[in-house]
Amino acid sequence: MAEIRQLIMARTAESAVALKGRRSAFLAGGTEINRLGSTVEASRLIGIGRIDALDGIDKITDEENGIEYVRIGAMSSFQDIIESSIVPSYLKEACLFMGSRTKRNMATIGGNIALRRTDSYLYATLLACNAKLSLMCRDGAIIRRCAKGYLEDHEEYRDMLITEILVPAEATVASKRYSNTAQSHAVLTVSAAEIDGVLRIAVAAKDTFLGLLPEISAEFSGRIPSDEELLQMVASDGKLCFRDDMFGSSRYKRYLLSVTIADLAKKVRGGR
Numbered sequence: 001m002a003e004i005r006q007l008i009m010a011r012t013a014e015s016a017v018a019l020k021g022r023r024s025a026f027l028a029g030g031t032e033i034n035r036l037g038s039t040v041e042a043s044r045l046i047g048i049g050r051i052d053a054l055d056g057i058d059k060i061t062d063e064e065n066g067i068e069y070v071r072i073g074a075m076s077s078f079q080d081i082i083e084s085s086i087v088p089s090y091l092k093e094a095c096l097f098m099g100s101r102t103k104r105n106m107a108t109i110g111g112n113i114a115l116r117r118t119d120s121y122l123y124a125t126l127l128a129c130n131a132k133l134s135l136m137c138r139d140g141a142i143i144r145r146c147a148k149g150y151l152e153d154h155e156e157y158r159d160m161l162i163t164e165i166l167v168p169a170e171a172t173v174a175s176k177r178y179s180n181t182a183q184s185h186a187v188l189t190v191s192a193a194e195i196d197g198v199l200r201i202a203v204a205a206k207d208t209f210l211g212l213l214p215e216i217s218a219e220f221s222g223r224i225p226s227d228e229e230l231l232q233m234v235a236s237d238g239k240l241c242f243r244d245d246m247f248g249s250s251r252y253k254r255y256l257l258s259v260t261i262a263d264l265a266k267k268v269r270g271g272r
């Protein structure tokens, strides 16, 4: 991590974005930025903790599609989300993957999304439920992107400020996380959701892949693939190049992913 030379506390989202350059980072909860051996390279920090517009959790209805969303301010901590009476349980469950209460009090949803870690607590769930993000551009304009778009085209959005996250208020989503202990990094976090009758399976596989698995999801259209077929699909999916490491062999990880996909698909589709 580069030496931090400057800390500026922004009062508005517009001023935070205007200050953002290549060698700077937004300081949200600071759990990653201040971590020993942090992955964040920055010499200037822009504190965003005092921007009221990034707080709060409420419900809105999207005028375009009529869907009700829970809107979560980017500075909401994992604990704020867990304690909210309106956040759907599937997102609270994902926030509880962060085992430390102390860290949950500090770490924000915006920071977690911006980091795009392959052992992310939240990404698999956010991708599966088709979460949307509001992003503030340098000129102060707000654009909306789905979590998948933000992840895949991140270079385009890297200096933008995530202002809010929208998740469907009503959705059937199931997630599962595997780690050696509650405090350790996850080797695998998998989520499945049924959105508009279509199954969406997403995975965060440590040091391997973060994203949706559309080809495997499509195999569930009108049928239930066998365990053997799923194992074969996982093994032949070029994105899932698992390695042997301290978390297990590549063979074991493929097996774990395929049985988890079967299990989660069954949970969200009720055996169809």
Ligand SMILES: Cc1cc2nc3c(=O)[nH]c(=O)nc-3n(C[C@H](O)[C@H](O)[C@H](O)COP(=O)(O)OP(=O)(O)OC[C@H]3O[C@@H](n4cnc5c(N)ncnc54)[C@H](O)[C@@H]3O)c2cc1C
Pocket (backbone or CB within 6 Å): 024, 025, 026, 027, 028, 029, 030, 031, 032, 033, 034, 035, 040, 074, 075, 103, 106, 107, 108, 109, 110, 111, 112, 113, 114, 115, 117, 119, 120, 121, 122, 160, 161, 162, 163, 184, 185, 186
């Ligand atoms: C011991 C330890 C273990 C951890 N294990 C995991 C783990 O297993 N999985 C995991 O996902 N995380 C892990 N983390 C990282 C971290 O705790 C979480 O990802 C957390 O959600 C980051 O949020 P933050 O608010 O603390 O981000 P910060 O540390 O404040 O910022 C992190 C990055 O996000 C950017 N950022 C912050 N807010 C915004 C915003 N609104 N818009 C755009 N960019 C923004 C910053 O520019 C910075 O680059 C771990 C951290 C520690 C200390």
